[in-house]
Amino acid sequence: MSLLLRWTFCLLVCLVAQVAFAARPNILLVMADDLGYSDLGCCGSEIATPHLDALAAGGLRFTQFYNTGRCWPTRGSLLTGYYAQQIRRDQVPGVPSGSRGTRPAWAPLLPALLQPAGYRSYHSGKWHIDSMPLACGFDRSYYLKDQGRFFNPLVHYEDDVKLPAVPKGTSFYGTTAIADHAIASLKQHAKEHPDAPFFQYLAFTAPHFPLHALPEDIAKYRDRYRSGWEQIRAERFAKQQQLGFPAVALSDVERTLGPPYPFPKAMETLGDGEVNLPLAWEALTDEQRAFQANKMAVHAAMIDRIDQELGRVLDQIRSMDAFEATLILFLSDNGASAEIMVRADGHDPQADPGSADSYLCLGPGWSTVSNTPFRRHKTWVHEGGIATPLIVHWPEGIADRGALRHTPGHVIDIAATLLELAEIEPSPTSRAASAPTPPGNSLLPLFSQDQSLDRECLWWSHEGNRGLRQGDLKIVAAGKAGAWELYNLADDRSEQHDLADRQPADLKRLVALWESKNREFSDQARQPQ
Incomplete structure (x- = not known):
């Protein structure tokens, strides 16, 4: 072959590859931290x-989408497609695992899996996965x-x-x-790689505690929560019904x-305004009501700021x-948190709520509101701990805009x-031949219409909290x-209504299935690299 023909052939190959890559959509995956099911305007808040509401109006909202109930297990599942226990990112007896667990070699992250299709991958924000972002295939990273x-x-x-340090x-x-x-990162991508699709993983640390927010954002909500958590929860529930969410009881x-x-020492530090139970609002002292209302104002400000910054992206x-x-996909890593603690630089009781010298947590009163209409909170696997809002927006791929999807899904x-x-095969060459088949299902059929997905069950386990859903039946234990x-x-x-x-018979069957899956996933985690 002549030199001219070889160059022509190479040019054609490159052009074909560029066209193929360009046909693949860009991906913006946005994850909030400790955001409750009802914390967005388009979900009842x-x-x-406004930016997230607009994405929902132009895309889809999933009303029965799930996470793992905790931050690091969800992030491992999100970027690999496996349950966290399979990849040692939640506790498995007899093997180093949990928040310090190291994934098996057969469980690479999405950037490594997307790279053969020409994607450039960028990470911005929280990590909470083993190793480091560039070491896992990202091309650029800011890891907070x-x-x-x-x-x-x-x-x-x-x-x-x-x-x-800042x-x-x-x-x-x-x-x-x-x-x-x-x-x-996106500006650099547009300049240097205009023909390649991008995968931008945008992992906000908000509204996770400590409740820190900008003063101008807090000011918007300073008096909004004086009516108390029962009133706000009722308002959110009513709005969810108006938005067409499935009819459920509060x-x-x-x-x-x-x-x-x-x-207990944190309660002493935080003072008489803090309460660690969702008591009736009317039973609180004036000091407690003011303290609690200020906390929720900061939480709201943090979410408001997420929306503002996402708008810039x-x-x-x-x-x-x-x-x-x-x-574009937007979701949360777990339900809102009932935790109350003081860490980092501590808490100055004289500091303005939400400032750098304060250290406040949402607590169970407002977490119950954020997780409306469900029970419990982050770490539990009752619905309040594992239900996440999921917004999906893609003008070129979704025609049924503004619709709700009720089919259960999961971060896997x-x-x-x-x-x-x-257009990558479910088991690409970047996965080891010994890798278990990932348990997740593609959601693409749901982009066209609500329909059932072919799966045996959805499964949860975290710190002794256990759950499994098969069809409409769910077992759960605290x-x-x-x-x-x-x-x-x-x-x-x-x-x-516990059945x-x-x-x-249903209980026995589902418990046996949970135990079978637990053994299966634990065995996979114990396999040598």
Whole structure:
């Protein structure tokens, strides 16, 4: 072959590859931290989230989508397509696992799986996965590791290289910095790789505690929550019904259920305004009502700021003429948190709520509101701990805009969905031959219409909290010593009517299935690399 023919052939191959890559959608995967099921305007909230509301109006909202109930298991599942126990990212007896567990070699993250299809991958924000972002296939990264300081992080990285600590008193704010990095990465992508699709993983640390927010954002909500958590919860529930969410009962408030972990010294530090139970609002003192209302104002401000910063990222994508061809997914890593603790720089009772010198947590009163209409909170696997809002927006791929999807889904489904979109086989060569088949299902059929997905069950386990859903039946147990409960979610998604005594055969069958899956996933985690 002549030199001219060889060059012509190579040019044609490159052009064909560029066309193929360009046909694949860009992907913006956005994850909030400790955001409750009802915390967005389009999911019932009074919080201003106009950009997310617009994405919902132009796309789909999934009303029965699930996470793992905790931050690091969800993130491992999200980016691999496996249950966290399979990949050692939640506790498995007899093997190093949990938040410090190292994934098996057969469980690479999405960037490595998407790379053969020409994707450039960018990470901005929280990580909470083993290894480091660039080491896992991302091309650029800003890793904000310091979860306890929104204004002055001590530990953060750019492209896996540690950055200097940020001193107090600067204009730095974590949510803004995360968006700034995403925008910078996308600008660089447009300049240097205009023919390649991008995968931008945007992992906000908000509204996770400590409740830190910008003063101008807090000011919007300063008096909004004086009416108390029962009133706000009722308003959210009513709005959900107006928005067309499935008819469910509003769960009873579990007045004696407090945070999942006790920190009595934190209660002393926080003072008489803090309460660690969702007591009746009218039973609180004036000091407690003011303290609690201020906390929720900061939580709302943090979510408002997420929406503002996401709006800037969306504007960047529009400026690249890529908005129509970009699949956007927004979800949360777990339900809202009932935790109350004091960490990092501690809490100054004289500091303004939401400032760098304060350390406040949402607590069970407002967490119950954020998880409306469901029971319980982050770490539990009752619906309040594992139900996440999921918004999917893709102008070129979704015609049924503004619709709701009621088919159950799970974060294990995200990887399968993105790999199908990228036209990558379910078991690409980047997975080891010994890798278990990922348990997730592609959600692409649901982009066209609501329909059932072919799956045996959905499964949960975290710190002794256990759950399994098969069809409309769900079993759930709180803690290692907790008894199994049984619910029919078709008419009782709020988990108010335990059927365990009335349907013992169903209970026995589902418990046996949970135990079988637990053994299977534990065996996979124990396999050598």
